[in-house]
Amino acid sequence: DAGVIQSPRHEVTEMGQEVTLRCKPISGHDYLFWYRQTMMRGLELLIYFNNNVPIDDSGMPEDRFSAKMPNASFSTLKIQPSEPRDSAVYFCASSGRGYGYTFGSGTRLTVV
Amino acid sequence: AQSVSQHNHHVILSEAASLELGCNYSYGGTVNLFWYVQYPGQHLQLLLKYFSGDPLVKGIKGFEAEFIKSKFSFNLRKPSVQWSDTAEYFCAVNAISGGGADGLTFGKGTHLIIQP
Numbered sequence: 001d002a003g004v005i006q007s008p009r010h011e012v013t014e015m016g017q018e019v020t021l022r023c024k025p026i027s028g029h030d031y032l033f034w035y036r037q038t039m040m041r042g043l044e045l046l047i048y049f050n051n052n053v054p055i056d057d058s059g060m061p062e063d064r065f066s067a068k069m070p071n072a073s074f075s076t077l078k079i080q081p082s083e084p085r086d087s088a089v090y091f092c093a094s095s096g097r098g099y100g101y102t103f104g105s106g107t108r109l110t111v112v
Numbered sequence: 113a114q115s116v117s118q119h120n121h122h123v124i125l126s127e128a129a130s131l132e133l134g135c136n137y138s139y140g141g142t143v144n145l146f147w148y149v150q151y152p153g154q155h156l157q158l159l160l161k162y163f164s165g166d167p168l169v170k171g172i173k174g175f176e177a178e179f180i181k182s183k184f185s186f187n188l189r190k191p192s193v194q195w196s197d198t199a200e201y202f203c204a205v206n207a208i209s210g211g212g213a214d215g216l217t218f219g220k221g222t223h224l225i226i227q228p
Contacts, residue, residue: 033215043156043202043218056215091155093216101146101216103156 004104006092012110018080021107024073025094033101034067034077035091043091049075082111114139114207118219125193126227133188133222135203142208145186146216147177150200159201162186173197198226 005024013019025032033048047057052069060067064083069075079086089108093101119134137143144163148156160171167179177188186203203219 042220045215045217048215059215093156100158100161102158103148105155 004092004094004102006090006104006107008107009105010108010110012112013082015083015111016081017111018078019082019086019109019111021077021090021092021109023075023077023092023104025075025092026096026102027073029094029096029102030072031095032069032075033093033095034075035093035103037089037091037106038087046077079109082109084111087111114143114205114217116203116205116217116219118201118203118222120222121220122223122225124225124227127195128192131188131190131193131197131224133201133203133224135186135188135219136184137186137203137205137217138184139205139207143205144208145177145179146204146206147171147175147186147188148202148204148218150202150221152199156202159188193224193226195226195228197224199224 004026007022030051034046035043036046037043044059046059047067048055049069052072065079067077087110089106091106092104095101115138117136146161147159149159150156159175160169160177162169162179170176175190177186179186201222201224204216206216
């Protein structure tokens, strides 16, 4: 099992540009979570899906953030337009029953 | 909504010392509890988890944790730490509702430094 796969590992972009982060969950897992990690705020849950349906997006900071899960094997987190304060490590995690979680390696986003 | 509090933000120990990291949560219902470790520049890895049953849970790398329901606590312990245990440790909880479990809520983390 390849685990949760995230791409890209690092992303540097200019303020105002669109950024798309990608995640491939573990096959058979029906929950997918997006987290953001910063020094100031720690790990924050942004949104999670169950069977490709968004269940709770209350952690999404603002309308510039959007997430989709078009099928069971792929999810995206998009930021448009990006701002320097969006700089963080974004983790994707998946779970088979919503109880245990496997995390991806993360995407380190830097917005300059 | 649930919340998690980790008492120590930074802990410095010498090798072979005993470790205990505190974790308290606030939620009135049933929860699952987790400890994750994050080595520098890496992703989170599960150390151990508690769902039900024996409140003393043993995990990987010699770590264990005890769930004390009356104290809403889930402290992490290791009898003798090694230099390779230097990392960030996160306590996490998810609430169990009728429809299943919600996302994990993490504590702020404890940065553990082990001195040779």
